[in-house]
Amino acid sequence: MNRPTSRRTVLTAALAVAAGAGTAASAGSAAAAPSLAPPRRPSAAASLVDNHSWRSYTDWRSGSGAGTRAVAGRRPGLVIGTPQGRTDYTDPHTGKTAAWEYATWTSPRHRSSVPATEVIASWNADTPAGTWIQIELCGRYSDDTETPWYVMGRWAAGDGDIRRTSVDDQTDGRSSIWTDTFSVDDAASGLRLVSYRLRLSLYRTPGSRLTPTVWRLGAMASDIPDRFTVEPSTPGLARELPVPRYSQNVHAGQYPEYDNGGEAWCSPTSSQMIIEYWGRRPTAEDLAWVKPGLADPQVCHAARFTYDYQYEGCGNWPFNAAYAATYDGMSAVVTRLGSLTDVETLIRAGIPVITSQSFRKEELTGAGYGTSGHLMTVIGFTADGDVIANDPASPSDEAVRRIYQRHEWENIWLRTKRYDANGKVRSGTGGVCYIYWPADPAPSQRRALRSLGLL
Template identity: 75%
Template sequence: MSQAQQPSRRTVLAAAVVAAVASGTMPAAAATTAAPAGTDTAAAPGRPVDYHAWTSYRDWRGGSAEGVRAVPGRRPGAEIGTPAGRTDYTDPHTGRTATWEYATWTSPVHRLSVPATEVIASWNAHTPEGTWLQVELRGTYSDGTDTPWYVMGRWAAGDQDIKRTSVDDQSDGKSSIWTDTFAIDDASSGLRLVSYRLRLTLHRTPGTRLTPTVWRLGAMGSDIPDRFTVPASAPALTRELAVPRYSQEIHKGQYPEYDNGGEAWCSPTSSQMIIEYWGGRLTPEQLSWVDPSYADPQVDHAARYTYDNQYEGCGNWPFNVAYAATFDGIQGVVTRLASLTDLETLVAAGIPAITSQSFLKTELTGAGYGTSGHLMTVIGFTADGDVIANDPASPSDEAVRRVYLRREFENIWLRTKRYDANGKVRSGTGGVCYLYFPAHPSARQRKALAAVGVC
């Protein structure tokens, strides 16, 4: 797979966000100004991660709206009511300029329980043909100054109106956007992000009643200590979930316009496995564009509809989550977990997870490859506590199920520093994962999600 052959832009991203703390311990929290009125505050002290989301009718009625209305019901959301105005957008990937009606919703300030070196936004939405959305972030630093409004993504479920895209070259000299991640430029300075707001801009074709509908908008802020190794967790669960198995490798050479074909499709392949675990299915009509001679056409479909035209890849984390949430009854988030104990909590409640890791061939027994960035799906644990993973970097669907040694897996997933084959220090993703779960979780599932900081 391509990730194993050369460093990806995701590697550059990870290098930018590692907290440079020589002692290997968490830095002291910076700036303790009082939270302003109307500020949301996190309720999970003690975790190095703060995930917060706006999902309820009350949430959508809060914040500041210009042309956006809150929609009640079983799945509350935000949509265009009366447009705030019109704007022209020139798609950088097609050169096409079009006029759109738009409306905006800006969240209340969320004060992070963990002053953060990085923040990743994610969202769940419906964008019918003729609509799209933009997500932006603006934060306040621990020195009291503010960031600019950073674009975290321009997204549509389809690709007929705009080309979904991240936005490069965003920086203010203190922080930068690396594809889908806000990162403090120099974490060793002690500067942190202490709060943020998110802004939605919803777009539609002028003169229609079409509208995007956003059900979930949130972000994960974190400050993970610099570490080559992590503490070992004790096994506590024996269970395996029945998750479909798909190989990315059997798609080599297919649709190279989407990140050079299947060899680089670990993220959408993993996403499709869990989507189908939760009952998500694509119709023959939706799959009609795929060459009928290709096996598992739903994987080709997932690659096309997670593709980030600026990143030139299918590994944009929020775009994968947003794709999963286009299926009825599924929602998702990007977050970080603290240990395999967190994964056991989720699997015990029937929730698999997609994890991101990088490693040498010698660091993960049985993988048979090394990689600078790879996604796989954790589906369970053996009686010895080892990790059962659906690894899409497998030669066939039948070979996808793997068992990886617990200690090895935990370390390559949770560390933030590693050595490459040339002995140079590189970065790890520090426990990043995607979680997909029912739009209406059971009580047990809600409890498990809350235990890992997902509201």
């Protein structure tokens, strides 16, 4: 198995995408009618993934709090009650030191149904100006020893108080944190993470009554076997969702302080498409900072507010999900799915999926480029079962809609190993995706999400 550093290269937001990606498939046809076939059970590969979250009033009361308070209501959450204390934080990206009041909450121990080689946390929260949060993970290995507390992210919706950041150089010699992913260093040794706790630290300006509100905290644990190819799934749905189309390449050279500009913005561009599909978008006031006259300024906004100052990119998976959840009434997670059958389950319920993949030019017919890591949005399936994708690596918004061959798509998305253009073995994501949906989903959406362990 490749070192996890190679796995993290797929987060490089399409830096390897060729300039002026190839001509898109015809983008004119209307959405096909939904299939009337009953939903199928998720593929057996889904058993390689354990999703767990804390999000109800009972969940928040079940943890161990120090200065936090659970709040009930339509969307229960966790807030600062009486701060536990005060601490200084020196932002490594600005050099600024400031004092913060803080409170903490530690989850009960969750025993994963999958002894895991990787864990990715995600969260949904509101952090008004003057507040921010930190997310940590401590796990127990299969030999009954424990990891240290690893920082999985220091996050704020804005960037005026701290710079949101991952934390490098975290390891105990047996596992490591690679940007946003906990990874066992040597999976072949048989060592696995069998359980974990998550810890939230909530910060605010001293003496204020401000507080972050965390609505959802969870993680996806997985043990995906090394594979260059996967068994193809059988098509079972013809439907296309009306997802807005945005091109990252329209923004080439814009705001280079955020990962060198739009040519690297596949992740926030994909996120923005889905956010707007659900009827949310930034306000004119939110966009006032964007230079006048730029096309699709909301894509620039998404890039700025998903940017990880340590990773120096907009492709931090949980940061994208957290950004989506800053919009009113939205939930978001990072997970892995087992096949396109699982994606069909979501599309049938009206939920598009953002997938992460890497490939050589010849491995995805019609793409016209190769990439070490790229995010696209699956918006539906043709009558033949091929994938309809909004591919942000397109020359214009109109060219974003593409049709890709099902078996090619499924393979480049689900594999964990691949060969690059020089014949060297590199890593793949093993089915990583972002899923965004309304916090109060329709019954059909609730059933689909529950069937995949997300509710």
